[in-house]
Amino acid sequence: NAGVTQTPKFRVLKTGQSMTLLCAQDMNHEYMYWYRQDPGMGLRLIHYSVGEGTTAKGEVPDGYNVSRLKKQNFLLGLESAAPSQTSVYFCASSWGLAGGAMKQFFGPGTRLTVL
């Protein structure tokens, strides 16, 4: 099993450009998440999905959009990139129960620089 994979690994954008980050998981997990990690701020949840066709906002959703058209894929879009979106982006997936989410598995990350 590949686990959680992310594409691309690195990207440099100019301010105002758009891009999509792709996350794929092969563990048949219901839940998927996008986080960003910044020095001094730790990991923060951007958006998440509790099933195919569903998405929800996390702690820092502004400037990002997401889609979950297939259970195994979760896409994160930046419509008009800003320097404040320079960060390392992590995707994660997990099983879920009625009481909450279970162990989360993380991808290797995408390092994004916006000039």
Place this chain on the structure above:
Amino acid sequence: KQEVTQIPAALSVPEGENLVLNCSFTDSAIYNLQWFRQDPGKGLTSLLLIQSSQREQTSGRLNASLDKSSGRSTLYIAASQPGDSATYLCAVIGAGSYQLTFGKGTKLSVIP
């Protein structure tokens, strides 16, 4: 709003020493608590998950404890090795929630 604190922010120990990493959280209504390891430039690897009804979990040289009422968890590493050098992150999920709230981590260096 849940807040997770990890103290110390960095720790340096000689090889072979037993050590304890601390995590505290402000809202005791949690579903579970997880400890992760992150190596430089890499993603997070889940080490241990403790359900809210459990007191501890063990995996090899690692033991994590949970005291939900006091809002505390500890990660005990026995007989530390240079390969244990990494940043250790604690995270909690609130009851009925899907969102992990992370601490900022403890950077551990094990000196040969």
